[in-house]
Amino acid sequence: MKIRFGMKAAPLYMDQLQDRVDKFAQLEMDPLIELHFFGDTDVFDKKGVDVCLRNCESIKEYKPKFIVHFPYQNISGKIFDPFVDGNEAVLKVLDFTKAIKADSIVVHRYCCLNGNLSYSKAVNVFNHRLKAWAEEAEKRGLTILVENSGFIWLPAEFNQEYIVTALDHFFPWEIRRFNEFLENEDINNVFPAIDIAHAAISINMLKLWRKFSDLRNDQRFSNITLGKFTENKSLTIEAFINEAKSPYLHFSDAFLLKEINEYPDDLDLFLKTEGLPIGDGNIDFNKIITAVKKTENDVIIILEIDSPDGNHNNNLEQFRGIIALQEILKN
Numbered sequence: 207m208k209i210r211f212g213m214k215a216a217p218l219y220m221d222q223l224q225d226r227v228d229k230f231a232q233l234e235m236d237p238l239i240e241l242h243f244f245g246d247t248d249v250f251d252k253k254g255v256d257v258c259l260r261n262c263e264s265i266k267e268y269k270p271k272f273i274v275h276f277p278y279q280n281i282s283g284k285i286f287d288p289f290v291d292g293n294e295a296v297l298k299v300l301d302f303t304k305a306i307k308a309d310s311i312v313v314h315r316y317c318c319l320n321g322n323l324s325y326s327k328a329v330n331v332f333n334h335r336l337k338a339w340a341e342e343a344e345k346r347g348l349t350i351l352v353e354n355s356g357f358i359w360l361p362a363e364f365n366q367e368y369i370v371t372a373l374d375h376f377f378p379w380e381i382r383r384f385n386e387f388l389e390n391e392d393i394n395n396v397f398p399a400i401d402i403a404h405a406a407i408s409i410n411m412l413k414l415w416r417k418f419s420d421l422r423n424d425q426r427f428s429n430i431t432l433g434k435f436t437e438n439k440s441l442t443i444e445a446f447i448n449e450a451k452s453p454y455l456h457f458s459d460a461f462l463l464k465e466i467n468e469y470p471d472d473l474d475l476f477l478k479t480e481g482l483p484i485g486d487g488n489i490d491f492n493k494i495i496t497a498v499k500k501t502e503n504d505v506i507i508i509l510e511i512d513s514p515d516g517n518h519n520n521n522l523e524q525f526r527g528i529i530a531l532q533e534i535l536k537n
Contacts, residue, residue, distance in 0.1 A: 212238035237270035272308035328372035378449035403480035459487030
Protein backbone atom coordinates (compact mmCIF):
# COMPACT_ATOMS: atom_id res chain seq x y z
CA MET A 207 0.00 0.00 0.00
CA LYS A 208 0.97 3.63 -0.42
CA ILE A 209 0.26 6.43 2.07
CA ARG A 210 0.25 10.03 0.85
CA PHE A 211 0.01 13.04 3.10
CA GLY A 212 -1.88 16.25 2.40
CA MET A 213 -2.60 19.63 3.95
CA LYS A 214 -5.62 21.91 3.95
CA ALA A 215 -5.80 25.43 2.54
CA ALA A 216 -8.44 27.94 1.48
CA PRO A 217 -8.07 28.62 -2.27
CA LEU A 218 -9.52 32.10 -1.78
CA TYR A 219 -6.17 33.07 -0.23
CA MET A 220 -3.10 32.76 -2.43
CA ASP A 221 -0.78 33.04 0.57
CA GLN A 222 -2.19 29.80 1.97
CA LEU A 223 -1.73 27.89 -1.28
CA GLN A 224 1.83 29.15 -1.69
CA ASP A 225 2.63 28.28 1.92
CA ARG A 226 1.49 24.70 1.41
CA VAL A 227 3.45 24.37 -1.82
CA ASP A 228 6.59 25.64 -0.06
CA LYS A 229 6.13 23.23 2.84
CA PHE A 230 5.68 20.26 0.52
CA ALA A 231 8.89 21.30 -1.23
CA GLN A 232 10.68 21.15 2.15
CA LEU A 233 9.21 17.69 2.68
CA GLU A 234 10.30 16.69 -0.84
CA MET A 235 6.73 15.71 -1.69
CA ASP A 236 4.36 16.62 -4.48
CA PRO A 237 1.70 19.00 -3.17
CA LEU A 238 -1.57 17.41 -2.10
CA ILE A 239 -4.06 20.00 -0.89
CA GLU A 240 -7.62 19.70 0.35
CA LEU A 241 -9.36 22.94 -0.50
CA HIS A 242 -11.46 24.52 2.25
CA PHE A 243 -14.41 26.62 1.12
CA PHE A 244 -16.54 29.09 3.04
CA GLY A 245 -19.51 29.19 0.67
CA ASP A 246 -20.84 32.67 -0.10
CA THR A 247 -17.40 34.26 -0.45
CA ASP A 248 -15.90 31.71 -2.80
CA VAL A 249 -17.48 28.70 -4.52
CA PHE A 250 -21.01 30.22 -4.60
CA ASP A 251 -19.89 33.70 -5.63
CA LYS A 252 -18.80 34.42 -9.21
CA LYS A 253 -15.98 36.74 -8.21
CA GLY A 254 -14.91 34.31 -5.52
CA VAL A 255 -14.90 31.40 -7.97
CA ASP A 256 -12.74 33.42 -10.35
CA VAL A 257 -10.23 34.17 -7.58
CA CYS A 258 -10.09 30.50 -6.53
CA LEU A 259 -9.66 29.32 -10.12
CA ARG A 260 -6.90 31.86 -10.72
CA ASN A 261 -5.10 30.94 -7.50
CA CYS A 262 -5.24 27.20 -8.21
CA GLU A 263 -4.04 27.79 -11.76
CA SER A 264 -1.11 29.89 -10.52
CA ILE A 265 0.52 26.90 -8.77
CA LYS A 266 -0.05 24.33 -11.53
CA GLU A 267 3.71 24.24 -12.28
CA TYR A 268 4.12 22.40 -8.96
CA LYS A 269 1.70 19.70 -10.17
CA PRO A 270 -0.58 19.79 -7.13
CA LYS A 271 -3.29 17.24 -6.49
CA PHE A 272 -6.47 18.92 -5.24
CA ILE A 273 -9.41 17.57 -3.29
CA VAL A 274 -12.43 19.79 -2.68
CA HIS A 275 -14.29 19.93 0.66
CA PHE A 276 -17.94 20.88 0.18
CA PRO A 277 -18.88 23.64 2.66
CA TYR A 278 -21.99 23.20 4.76
CA GLN A 279 -21.91 26.50 6.66
CA ASN A 280 -22.28 30.09 5.48
CA ILE A 281 -24.24 29.32 2.35
CA SER A 282 -26.58 32.32 2.05
CA GLY A 283 -26.45 32.65 5.81
CA LYS A 284 -27.59 29.12 6.50
CA ILE A 285 -26.40 25.53 6.74
CA PHE A 286 -26.81 23.26 3.75
CA ASP A 287 -29.32 20.49 4.44
CA PRO A 288 -29.75 17.65 1.91
CA PHE A 289 -33.37 17.27 3.05
CA VAL A 290 -34.48 20.73 1.93
CA ASP A 291 -31.76 22.15 -0.33
CA GLY A 292 -31.68 19.71 -3.21
CA ASN A 293 -28.73 19.30 -5.54
CA GLU A 294 -27.92 22.74 -6.99
CA ALA A 295 -25.17 23.67 -4.53
CA VAL A 296 -23.52 20.26 -4.85
CA LEU A 297 -23.57 20.50 -8.64
CA LYS A 298 -21.77 23.86 -8.45
CA VAL A 299 -19.08 22.29 -6.30
CA LEU A 300 -18.76 19.36 -8.70
CA ASP A 301 -18.34 21.78 -11.60
CA PHE A 302 -15.64 23.69 -9.75
CA THR A 303 -13.90 20.43 -8.84
CA LYS A 304 -13.84 19.43 -12.49
CA ALA A 305 -12.63 22.88 -13.55
CA ILE A 306 -9.49 22.69 -11.38
CA LYS A 307 -8.84 19.10 -12.48
CA ALA A 308 -9.38 17.67 -9.02
CA ASP A 309 -10.73 14.15 -8.83
CA SER A 310 -12.87 14.08 -5.67
CA ILE A 311 -14.99 16.02 -3.22
CA VAL A 312 -15.55 15.45 0.49
CA VAL A 313 -19.05 15.81 1.94
CA HIS A 314 -20.24 15.32 5.52
CA ARG A 315 -22.79 12.62 6.23
CA TYR A 316 -25.62 14.49 7.84
CA CYS A 317 -29.20 15.34 7.01
CA CYS A 318 -32.39 16.82 8.41
CA LEU A 319 -31.21 19.55 10.73
CA ASN A 320 -32.45 19.54 14.31
CA GLY A 321 -33.94 16.08 13.93
CA ASN A 322 -36.99 16.95 11.86
CA LEU A 323 -37.04 13.41 10.41
CA SER A 324 -36.57 9.99 11.97
CA TYR A 325 -33.23 8.25 11.61
CA SER A 326 -34.48 5.74 9.03
CA LYS A 327 -36.15 8.43 6.93
CA ALA A 328 -33.04 10.61 7.13
CA VAL A 329 -30.92 7.69 5.91
CA ASN A 330 -33.26 7.28 2.95
CA VAL A 331 -33.21 10.99 2.14
CA PHE A 332 -29.43 11.26 2.33
CA ASN A 333 -28.86 8.08 0.32
CA HIS A 334 -31.33 9.23 -2.33
CA ARG A 335 -29.54 12.57 -2.65
CA LEU A 336 -26.15 10.87 -2.62
CA LYS A 337 -27.11 8.53 -5.44
CA ALA A 338 -28.01 11.55 -7.59
CA TRP A 339 -24.75 13.28 -6.63
CA ALA A 340 -22.79 10.13 -7.47
CA GLU A 341 -24.37 10.00 -10.93
CA GLU A 342 -23.46 13.63 -11.57
CA ALA A 343 -19.95 13.07 -10.20
CA GLU A 344 -19.49 10.06 -12.47
CA LYS A 345 -20.38 12.18 -15.51
CA ARG A 346 -17.48 14.45 -14.51
CA GLY A 347 -15.09 11.60 -13.65
CA LEU A 348 -15.19 12.44 -9.94
CA THR A 349 -15.30 10.53 -6.65
CA ILE A 350 -17.34 11.47 -3.57
CA LEU A 351 -15.93 10.86 -0.08
CA VAL A 352 -18.50 10.79 2.73
CA GLU A 353 -17.05 11.95 6.05
CA ASN A 354 -18.23 11.01 9.55
CA SER A 355 -19.28 13.94 11.69
CA GLY A 356 -21.14 14.59 14.92
CA PHE A 357 -23.33 17.51 15.93
CA ILE A 358 -22.30 20.84 14.42
CA TRP A 359 -21.18 23.64 16.74
CA LEU A 360 -21.69 27.02 15.15
CA PRO A 361 -19.84 30.34 14.96
CA ALA A 362 -21.31 33.34 16.78
CA GLU A 363 -23.08 34.79 13.74
CA PHE A 364 -25.56 31.90 13.72
CA ASN A 365 -27.01 32.95 17.09
CA GLN A 366 -27.25 29.38 18.28
CA GLU A 367 -24.60 27.19 19.88
CA TYR A 368 -25.03 24.01 17.88
CA ILE A 369 -27.26 22.04 15.55
CA VAL A 370 -27.88 18.31 15.38
CA THR A 371 -28.95 16.04 12.56
CA ALA A 372 -30.50 12.60 12.47
CA LEU A 373 -27.31 11.18 10.95
CA ASP A 374 -24.74 12.40 13.46
CA HIS A 375 -21.71 10.18 14.13
CA PHE A 376 -21.60 7.48 11.35
CA PHE A 377 -20.69 4.67 13.73
CA PRO A 378 -18.96 1.55 12.32
CA TRP A 379 -22.20 -0.45 12.19
CA GLU A 380 -23.74 2.41 10.19
CA ILE A 381 -20.72 2.45 7.87
CA ARG A 382 -21.28 -1.26 7.27
CA ARG A 383 -24.88 -0.66 6.22
CA PHE A 384 -23.80 2.33 4.13
CA ASN A 385 -21.29 0.19 2.22
CA GLU A 386 -24.02 -2.41 1.67
CA PHE A 387 -26.21 0.34 0.20
CA LEU A 388 -23.41 1.39 -2.17
CA GLU A 389 -22.91 -2.20 -3.26
CA ASN A 390 -26.62 -2.89 -3.74
CA GLU A 391 -27.03 0.29 -5.79
CA ASP A 392 -23.86 -0.44 -7.80
CA ILE A 393 -22.37 2.93 -6.81
CA ASN A 394 -18.64 2.66 -7.44
CA ASN A 395 -17.45 6.24 -7.05
CA VAL A 396 -18.48 6.86 -3.42
CA PHE A 397 -16.46 5.86 -0.35
CA PRO A 398 -16.68 6.56 3.39
CA ALA A 399 -13.98 8.89 4.72
CA ILE A 400 -12.88 8.82 8.36
CA ASP A 401 -12.06 11.87 10.44
CA ILE A 402 -10.04 10.63 13.42
CA ALA A 403 -11.02 13.47 15.76
CA HIS A 404 -14.70 13.19 14.82
CA ALA A 405 -14.55 9.48 15.63
CA ALA A 406 -13.01 10.29 19.02
CA ILE A 407 -15.82 12.74 19.79
CA SER A 408 -18.46 10.17 18.82
CA ILE A 409 -16.82 7.57 21.08
CA ASN A 410 -16.72 10.10 23.93
CA MET A 411 -20.39 10.87 23.51
CA LEU A 412 -21.37 7.20 23.46
CA LYS A 413 -19.40 6.57 26.67
CA LEU A 414 -20.90 9.61 28.38
CA TRP A 415 -24.42 8.67 27.24
CA ARG A 416 -24.05 5.27 28.85
CA LYS A 417 -22.60 6.58 32.10
CA PHE A 418 -24.73 9.66 32.81
CA SER A 419 -28.45 9.24 32.21
CA ASP A 420 -29.13 13.00 32.43
CA LEU A 421 -27.25 13.48 29.14
CA ARG A 422 -30.02 11.59 27.37
CA ASN A 423 -32.04 14.79 27.67
CA ASP A 424 -29.24 16.83 26.08
CA GLN A 425 -30.15 17.41 22.42
CA ARG A 426 -26.55 16.93 21.31
CA PHE A 427 -26.84 13.29 22.42
CA SER A 428 -30.23 12.74 20.82
CA ASN A 429 -28.91 10.52 18.02
CA ILE A 430 -27.03 8.06 20.21
CA THR A 431 -29.88 5.58 20.49
CA LEU A 432 -30.49 2.40 22.43
CA GLY A 433 -29.88 0.53 19.19
CA LYS A 434 -26.37 1.89 19.01
CA PHE A 435 -25.88 1.10 22.70
CA THR A 436 -26.52 -2.61 22.13
CA GLU A 437 -24.64 -2.93 18.87
CA ASN A 438 -21.18 -2.20 20.20
CA LYS A 439 -20.19 -1.90 23.84
CA SER A 440 -16.45 -1.40 23.25
CA LEU A 441 -15.76 1.13 20.53
CA THR A 442 -12.38 2.38 19.27
CA ILE A 443 -11.21 4.76 16.58
CA GLU A 444 -9.59 1.79 14.89
CA ALA A 445 -13.04 0.20 14.52
CA PHE A 446 -14.12 3.12 12.30
CA ILE A 447 -11.02 2.61 10.15
CA ASN A 448 -11.36 -1.17 9.99
CA GLU A 449 -15.01 -1.00 8.94
CA ALA A 450 -14.64 1.77 6.40
CA LYS A 451 -11.38 0.60 4.81
CA SER A 452 -11.31 4.18 3.68
CA PRO A 453 -8.98 5.57 1.01
CA TYR A 454 -9.18 8.97 2.68
CA LEU A 455 -8.70 10.16 6.25
CA HIS A 456 -8.51 13.40 8.22
CA PHE A 457 -5.93 13.38 11.00
CA SER A 458 -5.73 15.70 13.99
CA ASP A 459 -5.41 15.11 17.70
CA ALA A 460 -8.26 15.22 20.22
CA PHE A 461 -9.06 14.15 23.77
CA LEU A 462 -10.38 10.61 23.99
CA LEU A 463 -12.15 9.69 27.21
CA LYS A 464 -10.55 6.72 28.94
CA GLU A 465 -12.08 5.69 32.26
CA ILE A 466 -15.15 7.66 33.31
CA ASN A 467 -15.71 7.79 37.04
CA GLU A 468 -16.91 11.35 37.48
CA TYR A 469 -18.77 13.85 35.35
CA PRO A 470 -16.13 15.81 33.36
CA ASP A 471 -15.32 19.29 34.67
CA ASP A 472 -15.18 20.52 31.09
CA LEU A 473 -17.69 18.56 29.02
CA ASP A 474 -16.97 20.55 25.85
CA LEU A 475 -13.35 19.40 25.95
CA PHE A 476 -14.61 15.94 24.94
CA LEU A 477 -17.46 17.11 22.68
CA LYS A 478 -15.83 19.81 20.58
CA THR A 479 -12.05 19.45 20.61
CA GLU A 480 -10.55 18.64 17.21
CA GLY A 481 -7.87 19.99 14.93
CA LEU A 482 -5.14 19.77 17.58
CA PRO A 483 -1.50 19.30 16.60
CA ILE A 484 -0.32 15.69 16.78
CA GLY A 485 0.70 15.06 20.40
CA ASP A 486 -1.42 17.84 21.94
CA GLY A 487 -4.27 15.41 22.65
CA ASN A 488 -4.14 11.79 23.74
CA ILE A 489 -4.92 9.79 20.60
CA ASP A 490 -2.54 6.86 20.11
CA PHE A 491 -1.39 7.42 16.54
CA ASN A 492 0.76 4.29 16.58
CA LYS A 493 -2.46 2.26 16.83
CA ILE A 494 -4.16 4.45 14.24
CA ILE A 495 -1.36 4.03 11.69
CA THR A 496 -1.28 0.27 12.32
CA ALA A 497 -5.02 0.10 11.60
CA VAL A 498 -4.59 2.17 8.43
CA LYS A 499 -1.84 -0.10 7.15
CA LYS A 500 -3.95 -3.20 7.78
CA THR A 501 -6.59 -1.96 5.34
CA GLU A 502 -4.02 -2.62 2.58
CA ASN A 503 -5.48 0.18 0.46
CA ASP A 504 -3.65 3.17 -0.92
CA VAL A 505 -4.56 5.95 1.49
CA ILE A 506 -4.53 9.75 1.57
CA ILE A 507 -4.13 11.30 5.02
CA ILE A 508 -4.99 14.98 5.30
CA LEU A 509 -3.51 16.86 8.26
CA GLU A 510 -6.59 18.89 9.23
CA ILE A 511 -4.85 20.81 11.99
CA ASP A 512 -5.65 24.33 13.11
CA SER A 513 -2.79 26.73 13.59
CA PRO A 514 -2.68 27.48 17.35
CA ASP A 515 -1.74 31.11 16.71
CA GLY A 516 -4.46 31.53 14.08
CA ASN A 517 -1.94 32.05 11.27
CA HIS A 518 -3.42 30.04 8.40
CA ASN A 519 -0.84 31.49 6.00
CA ASN A 520 1.97 29.71 7.83
CA ASN A 521 0.47 26.53 9.26
CA LEU A 522 3.50 24.88 10.78
CA GLU A 523 1.44 22.25 12.61
CA GLN A 524 0.28 20.57 9.41
CA PHE A 525 3.92 20.42 8.33
CA ARG A 526 5.07 19.06 11.71
CA GLY A 527 2.19 16.59 11.73
CA ILE A 528 3.38 14.99 8.52
CA ILE A 529 6.90 14.68 9.94
CA ALA A 530 5.52 13.08 13.14
CA LEU A 531 3.50 10.53 11.17
CA GLN A 532 6.47 9.74 8.94
CA GLU A 533 8.45 8.89 12.09
CA ILE A 534 5.67 6.57 13.25
CA LEU A 535 5.70 4.84 9.88
CA LYS A 536 9.46 4.38 10.03
CA ASN A 537 9.26 2.81 13.46
